[in-house]
Amino acid sequence: MxxxxxxxxxxxxxxxxxxxxxxxxxxxxxxxxxxxxxxxxxxxxxxxxxxxxxxxxxxxxxxxxxxxxxxxxxxxxxxxxxxxxxxxxxxxxxxxxxARSRLAEIEKSKVFARQLQWKYRIPGRLRFTAAKSLDEAAKAAEAMGDAAVKPARQAGGHGVKVFAAPAPHVDEAAAEVRRVYAEQLARRVAEKYGDIEHLVIVEERVEGVEYTLMTITDGSTVLPLPIVQDQPYLFIHDIGPETGGMGAIAGPGWTLPFITRDELEETKVIVERTIEALRRETGLEYRGALSAQSMLTALQGPVLIEYYARFGDPEISALAPIIESDMVELLERAATGKLAGAKLEIREDLHVVVKIVAPRGYPENRAKAKNHPIDYSEALEAARKLGCHVFTAGVYRAEDGRILTTGSRALEIVCASPTSHHDASMKAEKVIAGIRLLDGWELIHRRDIGTEQHVQLRIEEAERIRRVYLHRRRMGLGRVVYDWVPGRGVQIYDYG
Incomplete structure (x- = not known):
């Protein structure tokens, strides 16, 4: 084959x-x-x-x-x-x-994705305003207090800024900051991409614990993969600019220590309803990967942050030690419309940690992070001894045989442990110790990913959130929200 x-x-x-x-x-x-x-x-x-x-x-x-x-x-x-x-x-x-390009629009256009959610009443939807021009973008961001301002097109995780509602005495200044940023972002999107109608989307801001559910589908059957949590921020303690992902954690089993099986099932429903909506909207069968980057929130429980029309990176790397099924068989059955009856076999005892190593300069100045010679031979030997994997990402072999950085994330270190995420994290540190740039340029990575404190903080946060959203559901709260939008009057949003 x-x-x-x-x-x-x-x-x-x-x-x-x-x-x-x-x-x-x-x-x-x-x-x-x-x-x-x-x-x-x-x-x-x-x-x-x-x-x-x-x-x-x-x-x-x-x-x-x-x-x-x-x-x-x-x-x-x-x-x-x-x-x-x-x-x-x-x-x-x-x-x-x-997926075909028409179906991949679910990731390419955040506006299309949100419109589809509201049109077909797919759970986990958020309020939003879309802008086609610089002026519309500025006005939309200025009007909304708690907001996430994003490029309307998929841009590799870059350009997203979250603005919390400020104290009343600085509200006017904060509105100006949102307006200026949205205008600048709209200009950048317009200059870089010519394949999308909207430039900027302004969504309601939500807080909570993020996670990703990746699925394999043939357009009818949806096969969920184990939950993974991506770590998008550049520096420890989840600060700094957003990246394409500086690491991930997965396991043990189908969920994470801070996500329940019920929450996984709710997220699966979001994906299933989305695939059905795409079929009704386009008349096409979705055959490929559809992933839901999600967040556990106090207002609604699981909500959809954005879709991926593919496996997440590095999320799929986190599942490399876990998935035991024949991946070729699963992918082929999805591609040929024969996924019904397929089962995914996994190692349920493993705790997995992925850590990304990148040259300094990534993600905001990739020119500085580019073309540095890298040596990871010692890391490969350490990985072999520890049962870890080194996946090559933003590195390439030059004509003279040297391996150089592309300016993006260089290597993905994947380690697993039957005892704890912390143990897997420490294994990854031992592997990373064998990586160096031969010209002396600095490498960066997140030492905290998967540590005991890192995981425990998420457990505690998820437990607080869970108590709130389950109480709200029992009391029937939060199904309908009223917004006042300047120039448009009262807007009613029914989440039910």
Whole structure:
């Protein structure tokens, strides 16, 4: 069996690892934007090959697919979906694990996602205002006190700013800050992307414990994966700029120590209702991964922060030690509409921690983080001894053989323990000690991810939130919210 994997980063290396473990012993071929050494090694070890080409170009993907003639195509990142790569391959008659571009709009456009939620009354929805121009963006942000101001298009987790309602005596100044930021963000989105109608979305601000539920679906059956919590902030104690993810924790079992099975089931309903709504809206079957980045809140319980039309990165890496099922079989059954009856077997005893290592400069000055020679040979040896994994992400093999950083997250260290997340976290630290940049440039990572204090704080926060939202439900509170919007009057939002 031949599998063609499209993508270049750590998510794809994790998927390549899981694919290579299949009892079918597939030959793995990879289309990557650069020579990712980890992906190249896995491909060659299976008798396959890595091709370098633009992963967002449908014609490049078609050219490689015609040469390989794969039995299954797996698309890792979102941008190839947005650019029609899945459409081109599906129209060629190939089985593809990856949603068509019309369906991937659920991630590409946050406005489309929120409109779909309200139109079909999908649970976990939030109030929002969308803006198509700089002026609309400024007015929307100025009018809303507690707000999250986001680019309306998926932008790799960048550009999101959360504004809490200030004290009355500084309200006017705070409104001006929101207005200026929204205007600047709208300008950046307009300059960078020309494939979306809205520029900025302003949502109600929510607080709570975030987590991600990833699923595999063929458009009818939804197979949930174990819950993972991404760690998006750059520095310890969850401060600093948001990134694509500086690590993750998963396990033991299907949930986390601070998320219940009932909350997982509620989140699964959000995904199931979304897939049904997409079918009704587009007439198309969603075949691929659909992930719900979610938050446990005191107001509603589980709410939807945003959708991913793919597996999360590094969330899927956290499941590499946990998933025991044949991943090739699951992906193929989803791609061919035969997922009904499939079961996911997992290691229920493992606590998993992922830590990302990145060059200083990421995420806000990637030029400074780029082209630093990296050596992680000692880390690979430590990982082998400790039973950990090193997945290569933002690194590439240059023509002279050196491995250099791309300016993004460089390596994903994945460690598991049958005893605790803290033990897995300490294993990851031992692996990271074997990584260095040969020119002396600084590497950064989150030492706190998975530590006892890190996990305990989330347990305590989730317990406080849970008491509140369950009480509100028992009392029938919070189903209807009234907003006063300047120029539009009273707006009524029914969450029921």
């Amino acid at each position: 031949k599998v063609l994997l499209i993508g270049s980063g750590g998510r794809e290396h994790a998927l390549a690892y899981m694919i290579s473990r299949s009892p079918r012993q597939p030959r793995l071929y990879v289309l990557s934007d650069y020579v990712n050494p980890g992906l190249e090694n896995v491909a060659e070890a299976t008798g396959g090959k890595l091709y370098v080409g633009k992963t967002t170009d449908p014609q490049v993907a078609l050219r490689v697919a015609r040469e390989v003639n794969p039995d299954l195509v797996v698309i890792g990142p979102e941008e190839p979906l947005f650019h029609g790569v899945s459409d081109a391959l599906l129209d060629e008659g190939l089985p593809v694990f990856g």
